[in-house]
Amino acid sequence: MNTRPLPEGPVPVLLVGLHGHGRSHLRALRPLADQGLVRLVGVCDPRPPTPGDDLEGHGPVPHFDDLDRALRETEARVTVLVTPIHTHLPLARTVLAHGSHLLLEKPTTATLAELHELTDAVAASGLACQVGFQSLGSAGIDHVRHLLAEGAVGELRGIGGAGTWKRTSAYYDRAPWAGRRRMAGHDVVDGALTNPFAHMVATSLALADGGSHAPREITPDLFHAHPIEADDTSCLRLRTHEDIPVCLAVTLCAPRSLPPALHLHGERGHITFEYTVDRITVHRPGHAPLTTTHPRTGLMENLIAHLREDVPLLVPPTATLGFTHVLEAVRTAPDPRPIPTEYQDVWREAGATHRTVHDIEALVRLSARRMTTFADLGAAWAASIPTAHPLEVRS
Numbered sequence: 001m002n003t004r005p006l007p008e009g010p011v012p013v014l015l016v017g018l019h020g021h022g023r024s025h026l027r028a029l030r031p032l033a034d035q036g037l038v039r040l041v042g043v044c045d046p047r048p049p050t051p052g053d054d055l056e057g058h059g060p061v062p063h064f065d066d067l068d069r070a071l072r073e074t075e076a077r078v079t080v081l082v083t084p085i086h087t088h089l090p091l092a093r094t095v096l097a098h099g100s101h102l103l104l105e106k107p108t109t110a111t112l113a114e115l116h117e118l119t120d121a122v123a124a125s126g127l128a129c130q131v132g133f134q135s136l137g138s139a140g141i142d143h144v145r146h147l148l149a150e151g152a153v154g155e156l157r158g159i160g161g162a163g164t165w166k167r168t169s170a171y172y173d174r175a176p177w178a179g180r181r182r183m184a185g186h187d188v189v190d191g192a193l194t195n196p197f198a199h200m201v202a203t204s205l206a207l208a209d210g211g212s213h214a215p216r217e218i219t220p221d222l223f224h225a226h227p228i229e230a231d232d233t234s235c236l237r238l239r240t241h242e243d244i245p246v247c248l249a250v251t252l253c254a255p256r257s258l259p260p261a262l263h264l265h266g267e268r269g270h271i272t273f274e275y276t277v278d279r280i281t282v283h284r285p286g287h288a289p290l291t292t293t294h295p296r297t298g299l300m301e302n303l304i305a306h307l308r309e310d311v312p313l314l315v316p317p318t319a320t321l322g323f324t325h326v327l328e329a330v331r332t333a334p335d336p337r338p339i340p341t342e343y344q345d346v347w348r349e350a351g352a353t354h355r356t357v358h359d360i361e362a363l364v365r366l367s368a369r370r371m372t373t374f375a376d377l378g379a380a381w382a383a384s385i386p387t388a389h390p391l392e393v394r395s
């Protein structure tokens, strides 16, 4: 067990995985560095920073291409892992072996078995691990729970999710693992439900039952319009262990990107939670919609508070068990089915291929509202999926 107290003063932080979402972590670390909570002591990536890169204002810090060496030489006490999904478990093990706490990007691991391995490794180390589901730091989560508990829309009958974003070929061209289900013998599971819309899955489960339970009857219907292995347009249905139906419809082939929304369908109205912008709207028949926005606690801030003051971690690996069961269902599902180009608008613009699936905004919106699949809504490209039992939830 690791009981080393943190040093007084700023916590030495190492960032691993620099050139993608790692930049957002560098930006998020800036105000914490200004407050004296953290100090960036190094970056690790096989690709060095470009000459003159000020690392989002952290100034020049040592670059390492080897994680063991980076941990040894920087003596980082917190390591932020922002690397491809299939590297999460092996790199996390290396970090824990050096006695560093972890902020590990989502999805937690590439398989359910790996999540159990990670959970065991973290427990054995006595170190803390926070998983990068930033939407779970929203005070909106507790507000929705409070609204449900006080019966604002009556009993919860189901949760629908609608996610419409636009990603072009540039998104998939940025890294070899992008849009892959497997690569060089490793599971990658980089699909719309398990990566870009992973927060929707995790947030819906957190609202339904806390997120730490295995859901039942997980049915992913996976499709792709882009020429990729993984899904970019999907509908996921499940029942939580408390038997709440969830139906999430997502696409990366929408004409534009809108804030994704979870709709908590109650007996008397519904609550909409736009989890990327912490915005909640209560819809009740006979009442004007009431919208509120809520603050968010950063995952690094919470991790430091946990280490210094024993504040509970917002997202320990165990809180991602429900999500990882979904990931496992997607991982082991039949390969996504192609959406024929006759159902797409495809064009080249600014060096990238753009793809929009016909009527996809309306289909996603209706799926979340009616808790039905694309096939049940009459999408011709989804038609050969046999009609499953509808979840029979309306609000």
Ligand SMILES: NC(=O)c1ccc[n+]([C@@H]2O[C@H](COP(=O)([O-])OP(=O)(O)OC[C@H]3O[C@@H](n4cnc5c(N)ncnc54)[C@H](O)[C@@H]3O)[C@@H](O)[C@H]2O)c1
Pocket (backbone or CB within 6 Å): 016, 017, 018, 019, 020, 021, 022, 044, 045, 046, 047, 067, 081, 082, 083, 084, 085, 087, 091, 105, 106, 107, 132, 133, 134, 174, 175, 195
């Ligand atoms: N929380 C969020 O909202 C959010 C958003 C985007 C990405 N992510 C997650 O962040 C992680 C990285 O995604 P990305 O889109 O930035 O990927 P990316 O491929 O664009 O960038 C990954 C970086 O990691 C580096 N890298 C690869 N292997 C490495 C290794 N063994 N050691 C050190 N560095 C290594 C790469 O060179 C690259 O710089 C993924 O887990 C992804 O799911 C989370």
